[in-house]
Amino acid sequence: MISLLTKSPWLMILLLVLAGPGPSAQTKPSTARAEPVAADERISAALRQVSAERIRANIEKLVSFGTRLTISAQDSNSVAAGRGIGAAREWIKSEFERYSKDCGGCLEVKIDGFTEPAADRIPEATEITNVYAVLKGTDAESAKRIVLVTGHYDSRNSDTLDVEGDAPGANDDGSGTAVSLECARVLSKLKFRATIIFLTVAGEEQGLNGSSHFAKMAKEQEWDVEAVLNNDIVGGDKSAEQDHSVVRVFSEGLPAAATEQEIRRIRGLGGENDSASRQLARYIAEVGRAYDVGVKPMLVFRLDRYLRGGDHYSFNQQGFTAVRFTEFREDFHHQHQNVRTENGIEYGDLPKFVDFDYVARVARLNAATLASLAFAPAPPANLHLLTKDLENDSTLTWEASPGDQGTEYEVLWRATTSPEWEHVQKVGSVLRATLKLSKDNVIFAVRAVDASGHRSLPAVPIPER
Numbered sequence: 215m216i217s218l219l220t221k222s223p224w225l226m227i228l229l230l231v232l233a234g235p236g237p238s239a240q241t242k243p244s245t246a247r248a249e250p251v252a253a254d255e256r257i258s259a260a261l262r263q264v265s266a267e268r269i270r271a272n273i274e275k276l277v278s279f280g281t282r283l284t285i286s287a288q289d290s291n292s293v294a295a296g297r298g299i300g301a302a303r304e305w306i307k308s309e310f311e312r313y314s315k316d317c318g319g320c321l322e323v324k325i326d327g328f329t330e331p332a333a334d335r336i337p338e339a340t341e342i343t344n345v346y347a348v349l350k351g352t353d354a355e356s357a358k359r360i361v362l363v364t365g366h367y368d369s370r371n372s373d374t375l376d377v378e379g380d381a382p383g384a385n386d387d388g389s390g391t392a393v394s395l396e397c398a399r400v401l402s403k404l405k406f407r408a409t410i411i412f413l414t415v416a417g418e419e420q421g422l423n424g425s426s427h428f429a430k431m432a433k434e435q436e437w438d439v440e441a442v443l444n445n446d447i448v449g450g451d452k453s454a455e456q457d458h459s460v461v462r463v464f465s466e467g468l469p470a471a472a473t474e475q476e477i478r479r480i481r482g483l484g485g486e487n488d489s490a491s492r493q494l495a496r497y498i499a500e501v502g503r504a505y506d507v508g509v510k511p512m513l514v515f516r517l518d519r520y521l522r523g524g525d526h527y528s529f530n531q532q533g534f535t536a537v538r539f540t541e542f543r544e545d546f547h548h549q550h551q552n553v554r555t556e557n558g559i560e561y562g563d564l565p566k567f568v569d570f571d572y573v574a575r576v577a578r579l580n581a582a583t584l585a586s587l588a589f590a591p592a593p594p595a596n597l598h599l600l601t602k603d604l605e606n607d608s609t610l611t612w613e614a615s616p617g618d619q620g621t622e623y624e625v626l627w628r629a630t631t632s633p634e635w636e637h638v639q640k641v642g643s644v645l646r647a648t649l650k651l652s653k654d655n656v657i658f659a660v661r662a663v664d665a666s667g668h669r670s671l672p673a674v675p676i677p678e679r
């Protein structure tokens with residue numbers, strides 16, 4: 215039984231009798247499987263525009279700069295000669311500007327440049343430049359919400375300090391850079407209520423410097439970054455054991471930015487599997503079921519692979535929701551290696567090992583996720599699960615998604631042992647719901663839904679005593 219506005223079953227029955235049967239007059243929780251994110255024809259049409267051929271051209275162009283090592287040349291001569299990270303930076307910028315021209319100047323192309331002081335992998339103070347394009351949301355209130363896709367355009371070979379030798383970086387991370395570019399190209403033809411940022415960063419291989427600077431800037435300027443999709447090594451390396459139908463999605467468990475109090479609550483009541491980043495990963499799985507993108511997200515419930523890190527962590531550290539996409543199986547002969555053949559093994563990160571169709575499928579999954587979130591209302595705010603009394607039903611309260619009229623809400627739940635949401639109950643445009651389900655036995659979340667069926671990220675409640 216679900217009761218709205220009151221915990222008293224007698225008063226509730228009275229209210230239901232008075233109100234008559236309506237959308238909120240359900241008497242027991244639905245056992246239906248959680249509905250997927252609704253497919254939107256505008257998004258499907260945009261996904262059909264994603265081009266493997268264009269992605270191939272963009273990755274080959276990035277490789278043509280010889281090296282994109284963060285500490286490689288970036289003076290005007292090297293830019294003119296088309297070699298080094300400066301030339302790559304200028305080309306990415308011009309590419310975003312070209313897309314913007316095609317949509318009547320809808321993209322704001324920007325630079326986040328700063329001087330990184332000398333460090334382990336940075337012999338002397340170095341100028342690092344992130345390049346990004348902003349597709350501003352359509353109404354002032356919703357435009358404050360930001361969803362973001364990123365890849366790193368810097369590359370490296372066997373030696374992180376080799377500024378001269380080739381470092382093609384076709385897969386790592388020409389592929390992720392190509393995903394940001396292609397998402398910008400196809401999504402800039404649509405208008406969304408929230409803002410989308412298409413980001414390419416440098417400094418990843420020297421110590422996540424670019425993403426770290428960008429995430430700190432977003433935190434300091436109080437940006438409402440709702441989701442970050444980091445694509446790093448999504449080339450689908452053509453090794454024999456590759457599974458071209460799967461892309462891994464890594465998400466942190468205990469949030470890097472959790473306070474002591476939050477860690478204590480997780481220790482006592484669970485929630486180690488319910489970070490905001492993990493809700494984003496589950497959302498991506500739903501998007502993967504709603505749209506036929508040709509690649510299936512495989513959720514990996516850990517921050518990253520062994521011995522490796524990535525730019526999503528810079529965002530996690532600042533308290534933002536962020537996940538990492540990486541191909542199913544990596545070939546370590548083709549990453550961070552000088553191009554050479556040794557004992558019959560080919561080393562180096564060359565375009566010939568990249569499956570451009572696979573990158574296009576991953577780009578479609580990213581574009582579908584960005585678009586679904588940017589069309590959707592904001593998640594409910596200040597969601598609480600009332601725990602003042604010992605009782606066997608569960609009451610949730612929340613605040614309305616800002617600026618959205620006609621937004622309705624859905625309560626989701628699952629067994630504590632289940633990886634994904636299992637059940638959904640529509641509760642209408644209310645700010646409080648009681649379910650005849652024990653909070654001790656399940657995990658709850660609430661999401662906002664607009665009239666067209668666009669669903670927000672689910673929010674997980676904090677207990678209120």
Ligand SMILES: [Zn+2]
Pocket residue numbers: 366386387418446447
């Ligand atoms: Zn990388």
